Amino acid sequence: MVPDPTAPTVTVPAGSAPSADPTATPLGFGVGARVTASVMADDYARLLVDALARLDLRGLVRETGDVSTYLGGDEEALLGVLTDLGEALARTEHHATLGILLSRGCPGEVVCELPGGAGPRRVELPAPRRTGRYAAAEWSLYPLADQGTAEGTEPDHMRDIYAAIDHARTLGTFRGSEHFATRLEGDLGDVLATAVAGWTMVGRSVQHVTSHLTISLNSPSHPVREPAAEGGAR
Amino acid sequence: MVPDPTAPTVTVPAGSAPSADPTATPLGFGVGARVTASVMADDYARLLVDALARLDLRGLVRETGDVSTYLGGDEEALLGVLTDLGEALARTEHHATLGILLSRGCPGEVVCELPGGAGPRRVELPAPRRTGRYAAAEWSLYPLADQGTAEGTEPDHMRDIYAAIDHARTLGTFRGSEHFATRLEGDLGDVLATAVAGWTMVGRSVQHVTSHLTISLNSPSHPVREPAAEGGAR
Numbered sequence: 121m122v123p124d125p126t127a128p129t130v131t132v133p134a135g136s137a138p139s140a141d142p143t144a145t146p147l148g149f150g151v152g153a154r155v156t157a158s159v160m161a162d163d164y165a166r167l168l169v170d171a172l173a174r175l176d177l178r179g180l181v182r183e184t185g186d187v188s189t190y191l192g193g194d195e196e197a198l199l200g201v202l203t204d205l206g207e208a209l210a211r212t213e214h215h216a217t218l219g220i221l222l223s224r225g226c227p228g229e230v231v232c233e234l235p236g237g238a239g240p241r242r243v244e245l246p247a248p249r250r251t252g253r254y255a256a257a258e259w260s261l262y263p264l265a266d267q268g269t270a271e272g273t274e275p276d277h278m279r280d281i282y283a284a285i286d287h288a289r290t291l292g293t294f295r296g297s298e299h300f301a302t303r304l305e306g307d308l309g310d311v312l313a314t315a316v317a318g319w320t321m322v323g324r325s326v327q328h329v330t331s332h333l334t335i336s337l338n339s340p341s342h343p344v345r346e347p348a349a350e351g352g353a354r
Numbered sequence: 355m356v357p358d359p360t361a362p363t364v365t366v367p368a369g370s371a372p373s374a375d376p377t378a379t380p381l382g383f384g385v386g387a388r389v390t391a392s393v394m395a396d397d398y399a400r401l402l403v404d405a406l407a408r409l410d411l412r413g414l415v416r417e418t419g420d421v422s423t424y425l426g427g428d429e430e431a432l433l434g435v436l437t438d439l440g441e442a443l444a445r446t447e448h449h450a451t452l453g454i455l456l457s458r459g460c461p462g463e464v465v466c467e468l469p470g471g472a473g474p475r476r477v478e479l480p481a482p483r484r485t486g487r488y489a490a491a492e493w494s495l496y497p498l499a500d501q502g503t504a505e506g507t508e509p510d511h512m513r514d515i516y517a518a519i520d521h522a523r524t525l526g527t528f529r530g531s532e533h534f535a536t537r538l539e540g541d542l543g544d545v546l547a548t549a550v551a552g553w554t555m556v557g558r559s560v561q562h563v564t565s566h567l568t569i570s571l572n573s574p575s576h577p578v579r580e581p582a583a584e585g586g587a588r
Contacts, residue, residue, distance in 0.1 A: 154492065154534055156568050158392035158451045160399075165574065183533075186575045187492045187568055190533045217392045219453045219568055221494065223534040232512075258388065258421045260455065260564065265499035278466075299417075299424045300388055300457040300564065330494065330534065332566050334390050334421055334453055340399065341420045 142234055143241035147181060149234070150227030151241070152192035153202065156219040157209055164214075171208035175201055188219070196246040198222070199316040203249050206308045210253035210337045218335040220312075222319045225328035226264070232328070239327030245320050248291065248313030254342060255308035257335045258301035261318050263326040280326065284318030291317070301334075311335065376468055377475035381415060383468070384461030385475070386426035387436065390453040391443060398448075405442035409435055422453070430480040432456070433550040437483050440542045444487035444571045452569040454546075456553045459562035460498070466562070473561030479554050482525065482547030488576060489542040491569045492535035493522075495552050497560040514560065518552030525551070538567075545569065 142148050159167045172189075180193035180201060191198060202220065209216040225239045226232040263280045288294035288304060293314045295303040304311045312333075319331040336342070376382050393401045406423075414427035414435060425432060436454065443450040459473045460466040497514045522528035522538060527548045529537040538545045546567070553565040570576070 150533070152533055154532070154568075156451055156453070156570075159394060160392060160396075161394065162396045164394035164449065185492075185532070186573045187490050187537075187570045188535075192533065215398065217390055217451075217453070219390070219451070221534055221566065226534075256421050258419075260566075262496050262498065262564070264496065298388070298419070299384075299386055299426065300455055300460075301422075303421075330496070332455065332494075334388075336390075336421045339420045 142238045146194040147192050148227065149224060149239065149241050150192075150232075151194060151198070151224045152181075152190060153198050153223070154188040154190050154221040155202065155205065156188040157205065158217045158219075159209060159212060160215040161212070167209075167212050167214065171205060171212070174208060175204055177201060188221075195243055195316060195320050199246040199313060200249070202312050202316070203251060203309050206255065206312060206335065206337065207251040207253060210251065210255075210308060213338060215339055216337045218333075218337070220315070220333040220335070222316065222331040222333070223329075224319065224323050225326070234327070236327065240323055240325055241327075242324045243320060245287075245317040246313065248307070248309040250307050251309045253308045253337065255304075255306065255311045255335050255337055256339065256342060257304040257311045257315075257333055258298060259304050259315050259318070259334075260301050260332045261315075261322060262330045262332075263322050264328040264330065280322040283321055287317050287321060288314045304333075308335070308337070376472045380428040381426050382461065383459060383473065383475050384426075384466075385428060385432070385458045386415075386424060387432050387457070388422040388424050388455040389436065389439065390422040391439065392451045392453075393443060393446060394449040395446070401443075401446050401448065405439060405446070408442060409438055411435060422455075429477055429550060429554050433480040433547060434483070436546050436550070437485060437543050440489070440546060440569065440571065441485040441487060444485065444489075444542060447572060449573055450571045452567075452571070454549070454567040454569070456550065456565040456567070457563075458553065458557050459560070468561070470561060474557055474559055475561075476558045477554060479521075479551040480547065482541070482543040484541050485543045487542045487571065489538075489540065489545045489569050489571055490573065490576060491538040491545050491549075491567055492532060493538050493549050493552070494535050494566045495549075495556060496564045496566075497556050498562040498564065514556040517555055521551050521555060522548045535568075542569070542571070 183190040293304040293306040295305045315333040323329045412431050417424040527538040527540040529539045549567040557563045
């Protein structure tokens with residue numbers, strides 16, 4: 121299509137230097153997350169700063185904003201740091217929510233820098249790390265058509281959603297359907313891994329895939345946790 | 355496609371009784387929102403209950419959950435109640451976040467009840483109500499291909515996104531692009547109206563459209579508000 125002269129300037133993420141295979145570079149392929157952490161406590165600022173300061177970013181790019189924090193990097197590193205952050209929030213024992221947007225295959229924000237056919241990017245599903253903390257979540261997964269013009273990259277929303285839900289059943293986190301979202305429950309690490317795995321799986325056949333996950337931690341309406349079971353392996 | 359026998363049971367939303375025109379009934383067409391409100395305060399529960407109790411739901415369907423609250427109904431009523439809720443949260447003077455998922459054209463959760471070609475649904479863009487409260491937000495908009503099989507309902511992601519961003523410029527809320535999201539700022543009522551309008555506009559040509567909006571209120575990193583300007587008309 122013809123570029124729109126009124127479109128915002130596209131910023132080039134670090135690491136997106138021209139490459140023979142754009143799927144090989146997580147940042148070049150636009151693999152990343154935006155995360156909004158909310159802690160229901162008067163001293164939320166200290167709690168959040170503490171949780172964020174202890175994170176091992178393991179090569180991820182981070183840009184902090186007033187609405188969310190951007191994290192860019194490969195799928196395994198993203199799942200690792202999201203699990204660490206969620207666990208740190210849960211361990212404050214305050215009620216907290218975590219809003220997560222995952223995206224792949226469309227670096228460059230409003231205007232994708234990669235044309236259709238630059239992907240998909242095929243990687244192994246990152247493994248969960250159990251935390252002993254309960255999480256309830258609502259999950260949406262979007263295979264997007266805008267970049268799906270090359271052979272084999274056409275999104276099939278229902279096919280892809282079914283595959284992701286089957287995987288959620290395997291991980292034991294699937295709890296059913298809500299209006300517009302899938303309900304997940306279980307160990308926080310498994311819930312996060314479900315969303316990252318679904319997004320990664322669909323990303324094996326579709327270039328541009330986004331996923332949104334809203335996690336609730338330490339809600340007063342959650343089942344009472346059993347400290348013995350909570351800390352143990354399952 | 356062949357229904358998957360392992361798929362979750364599809365629940366039929368109230369109001370989705372057979373109709374000659376499925377786009378005429380907001381609930382039958384799956385017009386609704388999921389909302390997660392987080393208040394950074396020790397007495398968040400009282401503050402949220404107070405804010406929710408004062409809402410005029412004006413015929414909207416509400417289902418409260420531990421992760422989010424579902425609201426179903428027409429676009430104008432949704433924007434009205436989201437604006438009221440956001441204003442109530444802002445007036446607590448605590449830092450708060452609001453995570454909103456808007457959806458249309460795919461009632462029935464995982465399995466859409468409407469086949470492609472049942473839409474699109476064309477309605478007027480609901481008008482903003484100014485609140486005098488500043489909001490910063492990140493916005494994503496997804497025209498989805500799964501239901502876009504009928505003539506004239508094929509999503510064109512870039513065309514639709516450009517139209518929505520042009521409208522955000524008209525409303526004065528567009529602030530640029532972040533990784534994976536569009537940044538909006540301004541009066542909370544205008545920010546919410548931008549997202550609802552973009553979703554409604556794209557919904558004039560595409561059946562299944564979702565949109566995600568994360569709003570930050572009363573952040574310590576937000577510009578200091580001028581009480582005189584804040585309460586006045588612009």
